[in-house]
Amino acid sequence: MPSLEKSFKCIKNVIFDMDGLLLDTETYYKQAISDIARSFGKVYTSEVMNKIVGTPQTETCKIAIREMNLPLDLEQFRALFIKLSYSRMHNVPLLPGAKKLVEHLHKKNIPIAVATSSGQQSFDLKTQNHKEFFKLFNHIVLGSSDPEVKKGKPAPDIFLVCASRFPNKPKPEDCLVFEDSPNGVQGAKAAGMQVVMVPDPNLDKEQTKDATLVLKSLEEFKPEAFGLASF
Incomplete structure (x- = not known):
């Protein structure tokens, strides 16, 4: 696992995947x-x-x-x-560290968004008990139902579309992506963005090698490592 003390490029905007990263789906x-x-x-x-x-x-x-x-x-x-x-998704819990990190970034006025492969129906079902939480994001891109997202992950489309919708119009290198899947990591890297991976513990370590940083949980993330305000 890469050291948390490693030097990373400072970023301005943060993009989160949803399934397996924010929500335990x-x-x-x-x-x-x-x-x-x-x-x-x-x-x-x-x-x-x-x-x-x-x-x-x-x-x-x-x-x-x-x-x-x-x-x-x-x-x-x-x-x-x-x-x-x-039929199983009527009470999906947030994953450890998700609430604390997102609320912190929102409080510090760091532009944040969600880039998920889910469609509208799926998103509405999974987030029904977390509506206030998802209101903290600047915008949400739903890959399966957004006409601007031509190709799904591991293509970079969803991340580039997501970045383009921030009011401050960041360059790809100014964005940090949080992902749990190899497909998401590949897409973020292809978009020219740094990516923090929080993989399934059973995932082969070889599948995590392309991530900028690998963590066991969002609870381990140190915002200051990427030039953001610390907790």
């Missing part, structure tokens, strides 16, 4: 895909999961069908995936 997605796979005698392995995490819903479905050779078309899988995952 990945467990629900994992359970839904595992249930679908099991019903056809297949196993949802960590190798397949690493290819899926962070992708827009359509890509999630396509990858799962292809990698596990499931006898379903896209719409059949999507219907099952939505039914099984959404």
